[in-house]
Amino acid sequence: MSTRKRHWLMKSEPDDFSIDDLQRINIEPWTGVRNYQARNFMRDGMQVGDGVLFYHSSCNVPGIYGIAEVATAAYPDPSQFNKKSKYFDETASRDEPRWFLVDVRYVRTLQQPISLARIRAHAEKLGEDFALIRRGTRLSVMPVSAAQWKTLLTLE
Secondary structure (H helix, E strand, O other), X not given: OOOOOOEEEEEEOXXXXXXXXHHHHOEEXXXXXXXXXXXXHHHHHOOOOOEEEEEEOOOXXXXXXXXXXXXXOOEEOHHHHOOOOOOOOOOOOOOOOXXXXXXXXXXXXXXXXXXXXXXXXXXXXXXXXXXXXXXXXXXXXXXXXXXXXXXXXXXX
């Protein structure tokens, strides 16, 4: 596996968990991802120290609100085993977990959130492979190239 730092965008609904929540507690497991491609990004692609754009979705002004970093290697998401959790998966077992997560650590809150509208207005600079603005993409975890990361942060 490469030692090169990678970059990611991770979506959260601020009513469930916001950048302010992460700032308050510093490190949090990114539980509840139930999409195989997003899980694979966390399980197979993320490394400790990777940068994370913290994106608020399903809110009045969706957009990037903060920066975090990957704080742990991937490990089985414990919520898949908890029958009381909304993320319980009866097909998962401790011997063969289906869902994985990483812990994320707070880095900073953006001085000015970067709205989805502003991101779309700069789509040509981000390239057509930027998953956030590609039609039909609903992933909660997605890769961001180093060039896209740099471009996005210039919009702050």
